[in-house]
Amino acid sequence: MKESRLKVSTSPTHIKEVSLFARDTLGFDHISTVSGVDWIAKSQLEVEYFVGSTTPGQEDFILAISELVARENPVVPTLIEVWRGVEYHERETHEMFGINFQGHPNQSHILLPEDWNDLPPLRKDYVSPGR
Amino acid sequence: MALESEYSPDADKIMSVSLGPQHPGAGHFRIRLWLDGDYVVRSEPDPGYVHRGEEKMGEYRNYIQNVPHLERPVILDSSNILFPYALGVDELMNSKIPPRGQYLRVIMSEINRIISHMYFLAIQGYFMGHTTMITWCMGDRDFWIDLGERIGGARVTFAYIIPGGVRNDIPTFAIEKGLKTCDWFDKRMDEYEKIFFNNPMVHQRSDNIGYLSRDDAVVYGATGTVARASSLTFDVRKDEPYSSYEDFEFKTPVLNQGDSWARAYVALLDMREAVKIIRQALKKLPQGSVRLKLGPQPRVPAGEVYARTEAARGEMSYHIISDGSPRPYRLKIGVPSTKNLRILPHLLKGVHVADIPVIYWGLNYWPVENDR
Numbered sequence: 001m002k003e004s005r006l007k008v009s010t011s012p013t014h015i016k017e018v019s020l021f022a023r024d025t026l027g028f029d030h031i032s033t034v035s036g037v038d039w040i041a042k043s044q045l046e047v048e049y050f051v052g053s054t055t056p057g058q059e060d061f062i063l064a065i066s067e068l069v070a071r072e073n074p075v076v077p078t079l080i081e082v083w084r085g086v087e088y089h090e091r092e093t094h095e096m097f098g099i100n101f102q103g104h105p106n107q108s109h110i111l112l113p114e115d116w117n118d119l120p121p122l123r124k125d126y127v128s129p130g131r
Numbered sequence: 132m133a134l135e136s137e138y139s140p141d142a143d144k145i146m147s148v149s150l151g152p153q154h155p156g157a158g159h160f161r162i163r164l165w166l167d168g169d170y171v172v173r174s175e176p177d178p179g180y181v182h183r184g185e186e187k188m189g190e191y192r193n194y195i196q197n198v199p200h201l202e203r204p205v206i207l208d209s210s211n212i213l214f215p216y217a218l219g220v221d222e223l224m225n226s227k228i229p230p231r232g233q234y235l236r237v238i239m240s241e242i243n244r245i246i247s248h249m250y251f252l253a254i255q256g257y258f259m260g261h262t263t264m265i266t267w268c269m270g271d272r273d274f275w276i277d278l279g280e281r282i283g284g285a286r287v288t289f290a291y292i293i294p295g296g297v298r299n300d301i302p303t304f305a306i307e308k309g310l311k312t313c314d315w316f317d318k319r320m321d322e323y324e325k326i327f328f329n330n331p332m333v334h335q336r337s338d339n340i341g342y343l344s345r346d347d348a349v350v351y352g353a354t355g356t357v358a359r360a361s362s363l364t365f366d367v368r369k370d371e372p373y374s375s376y377e378d379f380e381f382k383t384p385v386l387n388q389g390d391s392w393a394r395a396y397v398a399l400l401d402m403r404e405a406v407k408i409i410r411q412a413l414k415k416l417p418q419g420s421v422r423l424k425l426g427p428q429p430r431v432p433a434g435e436v437y438a439r440t441e442a443a444r445g446e447m448s449y450h451i452i453s454d455g456s457p458r459p460y461r462l463k464i465g466v467p468s469t470k471n472l473r474i475l476p477h478l479l480k481g482v483h484v485a486d487i488p489v490i491y492w493g494l495n496y497w498p499v500e501n502d503r
Contacts, residue, residue, distance in 0.1 A: 002222065004371060005437055030365075031352040032439070033465030035450040050437055050450065050465070054349055054363065059370035062437055085352030085473050092469075096186075111179040111502055121187055128187055 007048075007064040012076040015067045019049070019082040027055035028063050034089035036097040040124040043071045045097055049079065049086065069099065078104040096122040145172055150487065152180045160498035162475070162491070166484065174479040176472055182502040189462035193428050194220050197462070199290050204466065205500040206288050208247040210239045210279075211442035212466070212500070213292045218373055219438035219451045220294035223431050230417040232296030233375040238309070238412045239282060239291045240374075240440070241405040245316075246275050247443035248398040251356075251495050255395050256327065258488040259336045264327055271319060278312050281305040294429065296422025306413050313410045320403060328396050337392035341478040341490035344389060351474045355445020355467050356401065356495050359385050360393035367441040378415075379408045391493040398495070401443075428457050442467060444495045468501035 010018045022028040028051040037046040048066040053059060069076055078101040079086050090101045091110045098120035101107060109116060119126040144167055151161035161177040185204060189197050201216055202209035214236065221228060228236075249272035256264020276286060282305050283289035283298065291298050327333055343353070348361040358365040366383040368376045384400030386393040433455040439448035445467030452461040471494050478490050 007435075029349055031470075032446065033448055033450070033463070033470070035461070035463040035465070037452060037461050048450070050448070052446075054365065059365070062439070064437065083352065084350045085470070088469060088473050109179065111182040113179070121184060126187075128184065128191065131191060 004060045005062050005064065007066060009066050009068070012067050012069055015065065016077055016079065016082065018065055019051075019079050022051060022063055022065065023082055026053075026063070027058065028053045028061075029083075030054050031083040031085040031089070032062060034086055034093055036093045036099060036122065038071075038097060038122065038124045039068075040071070044068045045071055045074050045099055047076055047093060047097075047099060049083075051083065074099045075102055076100070077102050080104065096120055098123065152177075158498055159502070160496075162479075162487070164479075164484075164487075169483050169485075171479045171482050171484065171487070174476045176475050178472065178498060178501050180502065181499045185503040186462050186464060189459055191458065193457045194294055194431055194459065195425070195427055195429065197459070198293050199288070201464070202288050202290060203499075204464070204503050205247075205442075205444075205468075205497055207250050207497075208243050208443045208500075209288045209290070210236075210243040210292050211247070211440065211447055212464070213290070214240055214374075214442070215438040215440045215447050215449045216451075217292050217294050218440065219436045219449045220429075220431060222436045222438060223434050223451065223453050224294070224425075224429065225432075226295060226423055226425075228296050228374070228423070229420045230375065231300075231419045232421040234412045234416050235282075235297045235301055235421055236292050236374050237376065237379070238301070238409055239279065239289060239297070241409045241412075242275055242279050242282075243289075244405045244443045245402050246272055246279070248402050249275070251398055251443075251492070252323075252327075252395060255489070255492050256333075258492050259333050261327060261330065261333055267323070267326075271316070274312055274315075278305065278309055281308060293422070295425040296420075298422070300421045301416070306416070309409060309413050313406050313413075316406055317403075320399060320406075323399060328392075328399065334392060337395065337489055337493070338388075338390055340391045340486050341394075341482065341493055342390050343474060343478060345387075347474075347477065348389075351477065352470050353445075353474055354470050355442070356394055356397050357471050357474065357493075358445065359383065359401075360397045361389040362387035365446070367439055367446055371439070373440060379411045381407050391489045394493040394495070430457075431455070431459075439465075444468060444497065444500070445470060464503055466500045466503065468496050468498070471496060472501060 030052040032050040035048045148164045159180045163175040165173040249268045253265045253268035283291040343361045348363045381404040431453045448465035450463035454460040
């Protein structure tokens with residue numbers, strides 16, 4: 001990884017505290033994107049928040065705050081109160097990985113069809129039709 | 132008269148209306164609106180009509196096979212969506228791109244920035260009721276597509292920026308052609324400024340419409356033209372120079388009006404800087420090879436990377452995880468349209484229905500890019 005990247009791994013119980021510290025004390029106030037990863041071999045799912053900063057002097061820096069959660073019935077807290085902009089990113093992570101963001105105002109499908117009735121498509125055990 | 136007697140101002144005051152997805156302006160995108168008369172009370176964007184599963188597709192293909200399909204989500208900005216992907220794979224492979232390759236990447240990226248902004252301004256002019264804008268911008272955009280074709284060999288979807296460098300070298304005649312196009316376009320932009328941006332009609336239809344403050348731009352994670360029109364200095368080319376951007380002299384245009392007019396005008400200022408960069412890059416193009424030999428199935432070591440560039444619409448980022456196999460384990464495309472979409476319901480609160488197209492398109496939102 002580059003020098004201007006840092007990945008912080010935490011747990012769903014502490015992610016809110018860590019994020020608030022990153023936003024208020026370290027100045028990481030600008031959400032870049034939210035990504036999910038399915039670690040099927042370890043039976044875990046990962047949610048990663050990539051946060052940038054508008055504070056002069058650290059604009060090049062991207063902080064990745066990640067949390068691991070069990071693959072069965074994954075529940076993590078939403079970070080909308082920390083970064084308002086994560087709303088649609090979390091909604092997408094919810095439908096693509098089946099992660100439940102507790103406290104999220106609207107977790108209906110955003111990219112998938114409303115009647116999608118299958119595994120979340122970015123999970124590794126979902127196989128695309130024709131593959 | 133019958134209608135009037137049925138109408139009760141209190142009972143069903145709020146009407147819910149669907150704007151799109153077939154609307155000629157919205158294009159593969161729907162906005163659900165709740166209206167009180169002519170005013171928008173609440174709105175909810177409904178994307179996803181053109182979702183193609185690019186990220187899942189990426190997991191089935193190797194790093195070179197991923198190149199052509201990854202630029203499909205935003206064909207009018209095709210080089211810029213590939214740029215961070217190439218940077219990410221280069222970083223994973225720890226490859227050093229030859230200087231000529233880096234310069235050519237910059238040239239193509241800036242050409243695509245102009246192509247994309249011209250399309251944006253064309254449609255924005257149409258929404259403002261200025262039909263000259265759509266004909267001029269669409270026509271002039273073709274000269275840049277021609278230039279890209281002369282460099283990359285393909286039209287629109289150039290697939291030019293690839294892991295390891297660029298696909299082919301620039302022909303000598305394209306350098307001359309490029310410099311001529313830059314000179315011509317500089318004069319052309321002066322005319323744009325006179326006829327569009329100093330036009331009272333354009334001002335009337337976009338001034339103070341869809342105001343976004345700097346604080347809100349930060350909170351909602353705005354990027355690109357939207358952020359820079361709201362006095363937020365945000366430009367990855369300056370913040371985190373990549374691919375020799377530090378070699379070129381250019382400014383990051385920032386406006387503080389925060390309205391639809393500023394969001395359109397900042398695109399013109401962006402194009403002025405893009406022309407400057409293209410001219411400098413063409414003039415001092417280094418000699419040497421343009422790419423590394425990677426082979427059809429490059430070995431990418433295991434690792435995780437977050438690469439980002441400044442695309443026409445804003446910060447384009449890729450989160451790539453490699454497990455050492457020939458295909459990416461995870462390929463997340465963080466597109467600027469998604470980053471700016473959350474601003475739309477915020478801006479639409481309380482506006483007239485007639486202002487919706489200008490605000491919507493002013494966000495430089497591209498539905499296919501958002502849906503991936």
